[in-house]
Amino acid sequence: MPAVVIANTGDVPEFEGKITFNVIVCVLIAACGGLMFGYDIGVSGGVTAMDDFLKKFFYEVWERKQHAHENNYCKYDNQKLQLFTSSLYVAALIASFIASKTCSKYGRKPTMQLASIFFIIGVALTTFAVNIEMLIFGRLHLGLGVGFANQAVPLFLSELAPAKIRGALNISFQLFITIGILIANVVNYAVGKIHPYGFRISLGIAGVPALMLCLGSLAIHETPTSLIERKKVEEGRAVLKKIRGVDNVDREYDSIVHACEVASQITQPYHKLMKRESRPPLVIAIVMQVFQQFTGINAIMFYAPVLFQTVGFGSDAALLSSVITGLVNVLSTFVSVVLVDRVGRRALLLEACVQMFITQCIIGGILMKDLKITGNLPSGDALVVVIMVCVFVAGFAWSWGPLGWLIPSETFPLETRTAGFSFAVSSNMLCTFVIAQAFLSMLCHLRSGIFFFFAAWIVVMGLFALFLLPETKGVPVDEMVDRVWKQHWFWKRFFNDEQAVEKRETEMIRPHLI
Numbered sequence: 001m002p003a004v005v006i007a008n009t010g011d012v013p014e015f016e017g018k019i020t021f022n023v024i025v026c027v028l029i030a031a032c033g034g035l036m037f038g039y040d041i042g043v044s045g046g047v048t049a050m051d052d053f054l055k056k057f058f059y060e061v062w063e064r065k066q067h068a069h070e071n072n073y074c075k076y077d078n079q080k081l082q083l084f085t086s087s088l089y090v091a092a093l094i095a096s097f098i099a100s101k102t103c104s105k106y107g108r109k110p111t112m113q114l115a116s117i118f119f120i121i122g123v124a125l126t127t128f129a130v131n132i133e134m135l136i137f138g139r140l141h142l143g144l145g146v147g148f149a150n151q152a153v154p155l156f157l158s159e160l161a162p163a164k165i166r167g168a169l170n171i172s173f174q175l176f177i178t179i180g181i182l183i184a185n186v187v188n189y190a191v192g193k194i195h196p197y198g199f200r201i202s203l204g205i206a207g208v209p210a211l212m213l214c215l216g217s218l219a220i221h222e223t224p225t226s227l228i229e230r231k232k233v234e235e236g237r238a239v240l241k242k243i244r245g246v247d248n249v250d251r252e253y254d255s256i257v258h259a260c261e262v263a264s265q266i267t268q269p270y271h272k273l274m275k276r277e278s279r280p281p282l283v284i285a286i287v288m289q290v291f292q293q294f295t296g297i298n299a300i301m302f303y304a305p306v307l308f309q310t311v312g313f314g315s316d317a318a319l320l321s322s323v324i325t326g327l328v329n330v331l332s333t334f335v336s337v338v339l340v341d342r343v344g345r346r347a348l349l350l351e352a353c354v355q356m357f358i359t360q361c362i363i364g365g366i367l368m369k370d371l372k373i374t375g376n377l378p379s380g381d382a383l384v385v386v387i388m389v390c391v392f393v394a395g396f397a398w399s400w401g402p403l404g405w406l407i408p409s410e411t412f413p414l415e416t417r418t419a420g421f422s423f424a425v426s427s428n429m430l431c432t433f434v435i436a437q438a439f440l441s442m443l444c445h446l447r448s449g450i451f452f453f454f455a456a457w458i459v460v461m462g463l464f465a466l467f468l469l470p471e472t473k474g475v476p477v478d479e480m481v482d483r484v485w486k487q488h489w490f491w492k493r494f495f496n497d498e499q500a501v502e503k504r505e506t507e508m509i510r511p512h513l514i
Contacts, residue, residue: 018245019162025220026160026243027169031176032213033112033153036119037146038180039209042326043202044085046188053199057084057132074444079437080132086436087136091143092150093429099151100422107226108159109217111152116214119145123207127200145210150425159223160243170409171340174402175333180209182326189323224253229260269419278416280491281480284469285408285424291461292404293431295356296454297396300325300389321386328390332397344473345403346465352399353462357455359392364451371448400461404428410472411480 047053054062061078095118102111118141125138154173161169187205191198221243227236236256240249266272273282339348366381366388405424412420443450470488472480485491 020243020245022221022243023160023162025216026157027172029112029213029216029220030153030157030169030173031179032209032216033115033149034173034176035180035183035209036116036149036206036213038177038182039184039206040088040142040146040180041177042181042184042322043188043206044088046184046192046322047199047202048081048084050188050192050199050202052196054081056196056199057129057135078440082437082440083136084139086433087139088143088146089429089433089436091140092147093426093433095144095147096151096422096425096429099148102148103152103155103226104229107222107230108152108156109220109222109226111148112156112217113214115145115148115152116210116217117145118142118148119210120207120214123204123210127204127207142206147429149213156223159225162244170406171333171337171402174405175330175337178326178329178333178397178401182323182330185323185326189320225256225260228256229264233257269416273416273419273423276494277481278420279494280485280488281408281411281413281416282420282423284411285420286427287464288400288404288407289424289427290431291457291464292400292428293435294454294457295396295400295461296360296435296451296457297393297401300393321389324386325390325393329393329397332394333402335394335398336402339398340403340406341473344471345407346469346471348399349403349465349469350462352395353458353465355395356392357458357462359388359395360451360455360458363388363392364448364455367448367451407469407472411484413481 051062051065054065058078058081061081064074099111099115102114122138122141122143122145125141126135127138129135129138154170157169157173184202187202191201194201221239224236224240224243227233227239237249237253240253240256241247244252272278336348363385366385370378370381408421408424409417439450442453446453468490470484470491472484475483481495486495
């Protein structure tokens with residue numbers, strides 16, 4: 001059963017309960033899972049900008065970087081260097097399918113513990129790596145941890161959170177990821193001058209949130225849904241009373257029991273997902289993940305220090321600039337938390353497309369005009385690039401970042417919700433791998449054109465959101481089919497045609513029966 005984050009989209013049945021200490025602990029556990037993932041995203045780009053790291057594991061890149069007439073666009077072009085970042089996502093992609101089975105069979109809590117153990121092993125291997133093979137092997141273990149955590153933690157959080165704050169906690173998980181990125185950037189900047197093992201400190205600190213997740217998961221209960229799903233009914237009721245802080249939990253308990261009974265009757269959710277009427281939410285889920293990555297955000301967040309060095313900043317200044325973008329990322333995510341249920345999903349997505357398109361074009365234009373193969377940008381232009389990157393990150397952080405996960409989680413009907421969301425998770429990991437593996441090579445060959453490449457994708461995203469993405473604000477998740485898909489000018493044909501086909505088949509069969 002893959003992770004599914006159920007958003008609070010209005011008209012949610014109110015069950016008795018309080019925001020208890022147990023729920024607060026759950027948020028902190030989710031924070032550890034998010035910090036774990038976010039820190040790794042931030043630390044990857046930071047260490048690849050450190051000379052000691054390059055000299056140890058990627059000597060050719062370091063030597064090219066020291067050359068008097070180095071190519072600004074190609075000095076970091078190295079498949080092994082890109083594999084250092086991208087290998088994690090291959091492992092995470094595979095782990096996500098295994099973790100979905102682990103969540104169902106053994107529970108969310110053991111899956112989180114397993115995630116933290118994998119991650120700690122990966123941290124140890126990368127921190128004390130003596131060669132590139134050991135380094136990549138460690139990254140693969142980190143990927144296993146990320147894959148397990150990204151499946152279990154959001155599911156754990158959504159099942160324990162009170163319904164009235166479930167939507168906000170959904171986006172809060174993305175917020176914790178951005179905080180992890182910021183912390184990694186700060187750490188990279190702080191240890192950048194510690195030679196020759198500063199990069200090992202950066203890599204080693206990744207074990208802190210993993211250890212917190214491991215120990216923290218020992219102090220919390222399994223979710224009532226998981227317990228009831230695995231036939232531990234009385235234990236599930238007892239945990240539900242404890243996390244809600246009230247004795248009367250009959251309505252919520254009955255709701256969970258009913259949901260588990262319905263889910264147990266669906267023996268082939270993936271088969272149903274392939275039917276015509278399931279295509280609209282499936283297309284939206286996959287396309288949202290593809291578009292999220294092809295904004296260029298991960299290229300910027302992975303390689304921000306490298307990018308800033310490319311336009312002329314020194315190593316320390318580049319790391320400091322990435323700290324600034326990380327801070328913008330965190331603060332801007334709060335905008336989405338506040339506005340998503342007020343102005344709607346489409347408004348945030350469309351505004352961000354305009355904002356991100358303009359910034360990508362400005363960055364590309366400046367680099368095309370002033371950044372030659374050798375030499376640096378004028379200081380004024382370099383400052384503008386940093387500002388534009390921050391504006392770009394802000395637009396993403398309040399739109400395609402959190403909403404890329406929120407929208408797929410709320411548009412599937414119950415019978416295909418978990419199966420459909422697994423496609424969203426795997427699509428995200430696959431696209432992240434492609435971007436992480438290809439960006440530095442694309443930067444080398446396309447040069448400033450890489451930013452126009454992403455700008456073109458943003459135009460496609462905007463048109464898709466304008467014409468094909470329905471608004472889901474205020475619509476209960478179990479009424480999406482009738483109130484969203486069947487009312488949409490394009491997607492309704494997938495339901496109307498299906499009904500027409502069934503009607504024609506019935507009319508063709510009836511005379512033979514007579």
